[in-house]
Amino acid sequence: MATEDLVETAELQLPRSRMANERLHALIPGGAHTYAKGDDQYPENLAPVISHGRGAHVWDIDGNRYIEYGSGLRSVSLGHAHPRVIEAVRRELDRGSNFVRPSIVEVEAAERFLATVPTADMVKFAKNGSDATTAAVRLARAATGRPRVAICGDHPFFSVDDWFIGTTPMSAGIPTATTELTVAFPYGDLAATEALLTRYQDEVACLILEPAGHSEPPPGYLAGLRQLADRHGCLLVFDEMITGFRWSEAGAQGLYGVVPDLSTFGKALGNGFAVSALAGRREVMEPGGLRHSGDRVFLLSTTHGAETHSLAAAMAVQATYVEEGVTARLHALGERLAAGVRDAAAGMGVGDHIVVRGRASNLVFATLDENLQPSQEYRTLFLRRLLAGGVLAPSFVVSSALSDADIDRTVEVVAQACAVYRKALDAADPTPWLAGRPVKPVFRRLA
Structure with a gap:
């Protein structure tokens, strides 16, 4: 394998996140308060620890910005720090909770x-x-x-x-x-x-x-x-x-x-x-x-x-959904993303291996190996390339804060990831592109 291919796995470095993850594991069983957020769900040494978020973007403590999907395990569907929600919450905070x-x-x-x-x-x-x-x-x-x-x-x-x-x-x-x-x-x-x-x-x-x-x-x-x-x-x-x-x-x-x-x-x-x-x-x-x-x-x-401020947030969310047609927007964004990802995968010859599934407002992806079987190794490869391109995507679940430009950029990064995916398929071995252990399923008997 050419040296330039191996370099592809070393583009993103997260030294502060790595240290923070060690602190998390020392104090919190699993290193997170939800198993689906655990660093075992991400490529080794590439589990960013978040500093803050706004709209459809989050920043890690190493200073990297990402387009984020599956925000808050699907909970942040309007985008981070949504003005209408934050205003409703702030009003209640001053009144007691x-x-x-x-x-x-x-x-x-x-x-x-x-x-x-x-x-x-x-x-x-x-x-x-x-x-x-x-x-x-x-x-x-x-x-x-x-x-x-x-x-x-x-x-x-x-x-x-x-x-x-x-x-x-x-x-x-x-x-x-x-x-x-x-x-x-x-x-x-x-x-x-x-x-x-x-x-x-x-x-x-x-x-x-x-x-x-x-x-x-x-x-x-x-x-x-x-x-x-x-x-x-x-x-x-x-x-x-x-x-x-x-x-x-x-x-x-x-x-x-x-x-x-x-x-x-x-x-x-x-x-x-x-x-x-x-x-x-x-x-x-x-x-x-x-x-x-x-x-x-x-x-x-x-x-x-x-708790009053959470109920105020819920009321603001419901009003926003109804008045602004958020559900329809989620579907439109998801359809644009799904079409782009499928085209990019097909263009790189991996359309049968990177598969987008689900309702447009709730998209997930499957990563299949050379035998079209689900593969944690190929998922690891795919996630590494997305992260390197500034896309944090354990799924492709959209928020309404995403812009068309965000979707277009995501599709570009997916295309780059698909090019590497094709190389691994041709080699019938993704291992050289993993740079560590593969990601793991949440539900497993042994840690």
Whole structure:
């Protein structure tokens, strides 16, 4: 291999980020507060530590600027430090953020949310998606008197809590008895789901799934799930952490016209501020309240769940989405990016190996080897070249702050990365371009 090819792997140096990562690992298990942000998800010694962000750009502590995708794990869909959101937050900060009784902001935020998601009757706010989905599971078990939870096995994440994490390779510390209460059904297969419900007749409290993922739901699928849930007496729960706002302002349920019993929202709801929501039918939600005569359900009771500045951020986000047509803009930007990446990959002869998938507002990419199999080694190569070109992209999930120039620059960098990818494919060995260990999957048994 020529010397100039090997030099390609040494263009970006992050000495301050490397030192900061060592400090992070010394004090914080995993070196980050979310495993998906861990430095094992990035090429060795190329995990930038962020200083600040504005719009669609972030700067690392080494002074490098990047065009950023997948911002805040899909949470910052309007771009960093969005003026309207920051103004709403700043107004509340001067008024206090947490009180011994509910703030008027709580009812205003609930009214705004239920106007945006009219398929729900009641809503309760929390700080993270896991709390919301676990509360949905608890409500479903209380409503049905049944112990089992049926999750869609094709979707990667629902909660940090035991009922879900026990089903992953990272199940250490979770009793088998807990894990056995969670069963799985395949996405898109109504017959298999009905067989599962029949096998565990009168035992399944709910079906929980992301209503859409990397592909559109098969025709009639979500409506079919609704019918199955009704026929077997269980609840239908939509995890709209990702689909909420990115599919439509009212989530996937608003786009596809299928109403779940319960749904959970987060991520885009606060544009980076910590807020999530559990919403649903009144008769299902009310047992978590005070105005009923049945057994009480300890639903959500979080000290910081109604932090006023986060609720103000959520209201500003919803207003911005509706008034400025943000969802449509996300789709337009994603379509422009997907077309550019596919053209660049095809032009370099790697169109079958770098594959863009998903709805335009929520794009991911797959990196395939010479046998068209998913490859962490080739993902590492691709990420290294993107980083060297100033593109921070664990996915291609867009924010509305991206400009056409940002998209065009990203496509240029992708084309450069594809040229190196082609060389590695021709050599049938990406190792010389990795400069270290490959990136690793989040869910694995051993560190």
